[in-house]
Amino acid sequence: MALHFELVTPEKLVRSDEVYQVVVPGTEGDFGVLEGHAPFMSTIRDGEIQIYASAGAAPEILPIQGGFAEVSEKGLTVLAEKVG
Amino acid sequence: MASLKELKLRIGSVKSTQKITKAKQMVAAAKLRKAQAAAEAARPYGERLEAVVASLASKINVNASSPKLMAGTGKDDAHLLVVANSDRGLCGAFNSNIVKAAVTKARELQADGKKVKFYLVGRKGRPVIARTFPGLVVGSYDTTAMKQPSFAEAHDIAVDLLARFEAGEFDVAHLFFSTFKSALAQIPTEQQIIPVSIPAGEAAAIDATVEYEPDEESMLAELLPRNVSIQIFKALLENAASEQGASMTAMDNATRNAGDLINRLTIEYNRSRQAAITTELVEIISGAEAL
Numbered sequence: 001m002a003l004h005f006e007l008v009t010p011e012k013l014v015r016s017d018e019v020y021q022v023v024v025p026g027t028e029g030d031f032g033v034l035e036g037h038a039p040f041m042s043t044i045r046d047g048e049i050q051i052y053a054s055a056g057a058a059p060e061i062l063p064i065q066g067g068f069a070e071v072s073e074k075g076l077t078v079l080a081e082k083v084g
Numbered sequence: 085m086a087s088l089k090e091l092k093l094r095i096g097s098v099k100s101t102q103k104i105t106k107a108k109q110m111v112a113a114a115k116l117r118k119a120q121a122a123a124e125a126a127r128p129y130g131e132r133l134e135a136v137v138a139s140l141a142s143k144i145n146v147n148a149s150s151p152k153l154m155a156g157t158g159k160d161d162a163h164l165l166v167v168a169n170s171d172r173g174l175c176g177a178f179n180s181n182i183v184k185a186a187v188t189k190a191r192e193l194q195a196d197g198k199k200v201k202f203y204l205v206g207r208k209g210r211p212v213i214a215r216t217f218p219g220l221v222v223g224s225y226d227t228t229a230m231k232q233p234s235f236a237e238a239h240d241i242a243v244d245l246l247a248r249f250e251a252g253e254f255d256v257a258h259l260f261f262s263t264f265k266s267a268l269a270q271i272p273t274e275q276q277i278i279p280v281s282i283p284a285g286e287a288a289a290i291d292a293t294v295e296y297e298p299d300e301e302s303m304l305a306e307l308l309p310r311n312v313s314i315q316i317f318k319a320l321l322e323n324a325a326s327e328q329g330a331s332m333t334a335m336d337n338a339t340r341n342a343g344d345l346i347n348r349l350t351i352e353y354n355r356s357r358q359a360a361i362t363t364e365l366v367e368i369i370s371g372a373e374a375l
Contacts, residue, residue, distance in 0.1 A: 009129060010130075027297070028297050039295065040296075040297070041295070042296070042298075043297075066310075068303070068306075081310070
């Protein structure tokens with residue numbers, strides 16, 4: 001059970017990991033993505049992205065700014081203009 | 085013939101020039117590697133964004149209500165040429181090639197009766213364009229403070245351009261920069277950035293059941309300005325790599341020329357030195373014989 005998660009900024013590929021769950025701050029509300037999520041696309045607002053490496057673990061929190069998230073059968077890709 | 089002292093000075097000065105060009109060449113080589121790595125790192129973002137914009141665009145019918153960035157203003161009168169140059173010289177024909185491409189395009193557009201304006205990024209192209217097309221430079225962006233192109237910079241340029249577009253200053257924007265092919269070859273490139281040209285054919289890759297939040301139109305309206313920034317960012321990175329490549333090649337040539345010149349001057353120096361010695365000897369011998 002792993003979700004392939006990529007976090008990309010214009011300057012570089014920040015993360016490319018297998019994780020359990022990611023909570024993304026969407027424009028119309030936060031949403032959590034687990035493995036096997038239906039194809040989905042959303043713009044994101046400035047906020048914090050929470051990355052859960054495993055089911056019970058404390059989330060890793062990264063502030064991100066502007067961009068969008070895309071969920072496909074390959075996993076979750078977050079394109080952000082600025083991370084951190 | 086130049087005197088011995090003059091020749092010696094000349095050789096010294098060429099040698100120090102050679103040192104400078106050699107140092108500049110090595111600096112350019114190191115910077116080129118960095119610039120190439122930066123261009124490489126920026127690729128994933130650009131590719132993904134392009135794919136998403138293409139798939140979104142394929143789902144929307146272009147009509148009067150669709151975003152102006154995509155459909156255009158409906159006119160084709162005023163063209164803005166965005167010319168990206170470097171801030172420093174010593175890089176061969178790099179800047180003049182880009183400027184030449186822009187000037188050719190501007191002449192073509194003017195011949196078609198269109199209005200042409202310039203927006204300059206970087207310092208080097210300004211004098212030439214301001215002289216060739218006086219009064220047509222409407223804006224510029226100063227990059228002298230930046231060591232490496234950053235996204236923030238590209239974003240600032242995009243915001244400025246979009247504001248001008250919204251204000252109706254122009255209908256079409258072209259971006260001129262240099263594509264990095266290798267250290268030996270940089271190709272001056274023209275790209276239309278506004279309205280966004282949608283790459284066709286890639287759209288089919290993403291299947292139709294994707295859900296969008298918010299809906300497709302508002303998403304596209306949000307993504308298109310981003311797309312402009314990223315295109316500019318990509319161009320700036322390509323330009324940075326090309327500049328270093330061109331600089332490396334130009335400095336390599338200069339170093340070699342200086343080497344040749346030193347060889348020639350050294351031979352001339354030795355010849356005249358020997359001639360002087362021979363004359364002196366002849367004078368002494370004939371003086372002794374006369375006694």
